[in-house]
Amino acid sequence: MNLIRTSVLNGVAVIVRMLAMLGINKILALYVGPGGYAAFGQFQNFISLITTLIGGAFNTGVTKYTAEYAGDSESQRAVWRTAGSLSIVVSVVVALVLYFSSEFLAGSLLNDRGLSGVFVWFAVGLVFLIFNTFLMAVLNGLKEIATFVLCNIAGSVLSVFITVLMVHYSGLKGALIALATYQSVAFFSTVFLCRRLGFFKVSNFFGRPDSGVVKNLIKYAVMAVVSAACLPVTLMLVRAEITETLGWHAAGYWEAMWRLSAAYLMMATTTLSIYYLPRLSEIKSYSSLMAEIFSGYKVILPLTVLAGVLMYLLRDTIVLILFSADFEPVTGLFMWQLIGDSLKIGSWIIAYVMLGKAMFKAFIFTEIFGSVLFYLLSIWLVRTVGLEGVVMAYAINYAIYWILVWWVVRFSLSRMKLTNEVSS
Template structure:
């Protein structure tokens, strides 16, 4: 599976997901407004943190070792069984905690106890949510790109359908519930696709965990937990700062800008996870890794630059089509956000080497340090206007890229 072929296959799922996200953006803009966007961002960050803890944060490791042990089904099954048992026990435990403390979680993340029911829905479907992401990690590691694409398309369609129905019927409460449950509904499609594969049985995913495998997966647990904690927490802090400094409408503009960035960069970021992580896990020599990185810069980086330029040039049109006139103030955020997004892709191409090669100590340090740096820079640059938050984004990833380049040299990949 080549980078170009993977990108083309993945583009099908990404194109559909982008269309659904654009539709969802419009629905949310109409039915929840800028202030609702801020609440959705808070809840999404909560979901990211909780699901990572509940799954044992092993999905990246599952992808890596599934690809690495491509010639040994027994080793693959040992990985799946260990990861599945960890995910099942963790998600059941967290489901109970979420439902018990639903009101407290609603106050903490959403500042409103009336949203406690949203966390009840989330807790009730958490096991399905966790196993959906685990099976996607297995499909990715097996390089079953076709099935992986279909599973992601199903998830996109579920997200559009559920979000549209719930948002139009129940406003912000419905939008939050849809965010809590749609990936859980996708689990049934993903399971069916895996079940139809000759190499898959559900019994391979549950059983006595292997101690050595669990230790190997723990490196990825450390990396995933650092991401799951640092990134959402930094965003929650930034959102709270912007809301308290400029008002929650302004925090909603920043959240809308961030969600828009995630949507248009999806082709690039998903290609990195679908192609690069398994590929870099297979490669042994530094020269092979360097060659793969350079190929990424030749193909992926120009796409990121082109997308950023188009987004900036069409920013007024995009706001009018994808949002409403209430979101017009966010046009001032596009310039520096696009610069930061391009620098993010440049650094991520290098950053995936850390995950693929299990350089977990450096990875954890970088996640903690740059999440903290981003928040500090937001405090510094947003003293006078909201645009400072996007300047902080660009500066953070410029420094992150420099850091990653130095790490690659230290590891002998760049000589």
């Protein structure tokens, strides 16, 4: 399956997910306002932190090695059994910790111990959430794109339904409970859609871990821990800085801009995830790898830039339709955010080579560097420029990050090219 075909097929799921996300944004804007948006974003980053630590620790590796071992079903099953068994053990332990520390977490992250119940809901559903992401990783590695798309659509529909229901009856608390549970509920729709596929047997997902597979997955576990400790934590720290300096409403405006950005970038980011990672994992030659990289720059990046230009021109209408008049200050954040988005996608096309080729040291270094730089730039510019400073920091950070990852990956690929030339 080539890049164009994958992008078109994935586009169906992306459109549904985008509509779902924008619909949820509108619901939140009407029911909880800018202040509630900030709390919602804080909890969302916490969920991302936990799920990346657990599921992400294995799922990127599951996708890579499932694709790499295409045609070797026994090796694939060894990967699935190992990752599945480790995932359930770790998720149960983390769920117990979340359950018994729910009041502390609510007070520390949401400034309201009365919201401890949302952490309890998250803990109860955590195992199902992790296995939903695990099954999706297997589908991705097997290139079962049609089923992958259907699972994403089902999850998006469930997210809207649960959010509407919970926000209507419980306001902000309901929105947080919906955020904590909808991915867990999506597990059951994923199982239903996967049940007739050849790989879907319980015995394939549980068993004695394979020591060789564990060794391979450890690299991705380290990458996942770094990712979990970088992006979500950095966003939480930046949001805390904005709140302390400019107030909760300002943090809510930035959260609205961030979520809008994530919605329109979804086509690019999911295509990179479901096409690029498996494809880069199976490529062995330097010339083929470079061809894939440049195809990304010919297709994905221009579409991202075009979408950004359209977003900027329609920014006033977009904010009014998708949020409310209370979010008018968000329009002042569009220019720098959209510049940063294009720079981000440009850098990620290169950065995915590090994941596909298990360049874990390079990945860890660039992730930490980018996150620290974004945080430091945000502190400086928010204090000197105001709220617009955080989106300026975002754009500057990804311009520097793109240069860095290109230099790091180019150095690694030069060695790959030399190896290919010697072997030929």
